Amino acid sequence: MLKISLQKQLHGAIGKMNLDVNISISQGEFVALTGLSGSGKTTLLRSLAGLEKAQGTIEVENEIWQDTNIFLPVQKRKIGFVFQDYALFENMSVLENLLYVSKDKKLATHLLEITDLLTLKDRLPNTLSGGQKQRVSLCRAMMNRPKLLLMDEPLSALDPQMRIKLQNEILQLHKEFNTTTIMVSHDPSEIYKLSQRVIVLKDGKITDDGKAKDILLKTTGSAKFSFDGKLLDIIKVDVIYIAIIAIGQQIVEVTISSQEAENFKIGQDITVSTKAFAPWIK
Template sequence: MLKVSDLSVNYGATRVVDKLNLALGDDEILMLVGPTGCGKTTILQALAGLIPVSEGSIQLGAWTSTADKPLAPEKRNVGMVFQDFALFPHLTVEQNVSFRLKNTSLADHWLSLLGMDKFRDTKPARLSGGQKQRVALARTLAHEPAFVLLDEPLSNLDAALKDSLRWEIRSALKTAGVPAIWVTHDQDEALSVGDRVGVLKNGVLEQIDTPEACFAEPASRFVARFLGEASFMPGNLCDGMITTEIGDVPATPINGAQGDVDVLIRPDDLSLSANNSNTNGIIEWARYEGGSRLYAVAMDNGHELKIRVSHETAFQPGTRVEMVLTTTHPLAAFNRE
């Protein structure tokens, strides 16, 4: 188990990571997300031993590294996968994966498992981006790391390839049975691939939990907004139910919320109609998404809500519509700001 306790990192007088605490199971994948500059990559560098820590400790198996007694990077047995692949351009695929390996059987295993067997004699310049990332992952896993750090490994790939390769990487990490921390800017990637998600803000871990919990029961408004489209509107919470102008729904109180609250509404929590006289808002803008359409509706009460519906439901901006809460699952309620 990888255990990080009260880990802090300073750059001069500026604290960029503040008292990070987390523990990963033997084959657990933690997705680390947050805005640019929040400390995600700094955390990876600190865990790898590439930068010094100011406080706290990192423990894995028999070794512990602290601010006073840091463990050298080469003694941590960490594997790293980068967004720029970091392959040796003058070496073949097989030579890249087998670099400094005495026993090449593991290189053979991972090349085969990741579908790169037939490219053994190919040099990186002749590979696609997805193939290069498979080689980088095979090289990492062939060296039997104790844990793996992935720094936005899919950011340089096109959208279609990202969707398939993320699952290949997850499957390979699970097969290897090693804990992994995966930094990404892609919220969909974080929610779909990780066993848990950690959301950072200004070097502080705002929430670490399952993807479902982070999305449906965010610990703060920041987490709610960062992990998807989030709208808030007033309501009253009493006996587990929220009463709003557009419907009543069950509630999940956040931080003891009660009475007058702001309820978190996702675009899928609503229905949209323009075929009756009970309209309560006007469409401000519309976005076609292929299989769906996303609308922003300015409510008559002054609030704006976003709603996602089938692509077959087409309205023009300026259309008067009715929005109704139709979800049956509890919605997160926050104390009124």
């Protein structure tokens, strides 16, 4: 069981705010941490890792990592941390990056086999693709058999095909090592596929906590479909107005009224929903 009770003043998107989080996470649980930028997600991860200090307590499997008298340094917390920017040692080969954490060559070989990297074990990071670098980073994070695996948007810079491959490998490693995993992500499909639980942060506070299906499929009123997006442009065509909206990686056009065209602002975050819609999938 992981017990977290942390407080810290932050400078977020709305100015000063207080990170105030109290949660318990079961051993072996996969938790997705999501919410708007500046809501405190990365600060929470870094505080768990011991990379930042916050007030409060952290207890992992009955071991105190932090309280009023104790603050374990990073190297004494049995964690794995996967950064968005890989953070590999450029002067070390793939295998050496792993063995730097632990001299367990059998484990390193096993991890490289799972992630299809064994044939690249003698290569330097600057000769690898982004996806290969992130897989090395993931393997390195697992080298000390962490009690807690922390991932800060690890797949956001990768193409969709590579993201799917790494999602499968992350899930495989999570299950094999029975590691408690907390991953920051903004990708609904990624969250739905990987996590058993979703925690939503807003302005430093938890606003939602539940199963991925329950959190991600929430809609307002009687809406059948609901998507969050950003308004890119409003175009008038004859007597109608068309809103150009970015939803995830897609750009869509939606017809709006003249009143909506006056009230909406370019760059605004909006929700697109429909009450009666029979989808066609092909």
